[in-house]
Amino acid sequence: MEPHINGPFTPDLAWPISKFADAVKVNGWPEKLEVGLIGSCTNSSYEDITRAASIAKQATDKGMKANAEFTITLVQNRLGIPWKETDTWTFLKT
Numbered sequence: 609m610e611p612h613i614n615g616p617f618t619p620d621l622a623w624p625i626s627k628f629a630d631a632v633k634v635n636g637w638p639e640k641l642e643v644g645l646i647g648s649c650t651n652s653s654y655e656d657i658t659r660a661a662s663i664a665k666q667a668t669d670k671g672m673k674a675n676a677e678f679t680i681t682l683v684q685n686r687l688g689i690p691w692k693e694t695d696t697w698t699f700l701k702t
Contacts, residue, residue: 611663644678646700661700 610624616637623631632639646660657680680700 641676644676646678646680657700664700 610626612622612624613628614620614622631637646657
């Protein structure tokens, strides 16, 4: 499965990463990605967040640095996992 970007401006737009640059040009959207959101909401799972953290960790392990700010939103905790006490949360907030 190819990574996707949701947005801009709404989570209802989803773009495969390979098509996002073209969508930006066609729609006249801002070319600079300034803020990203990693979020949890209805029907999401702890696994979703750990996958996002895994990708970010792989990048930092290779010396890559984010060129944009990102925020984390943990809306639902159906499984009763204490998010803020996990290694995943500790990594993502740094």
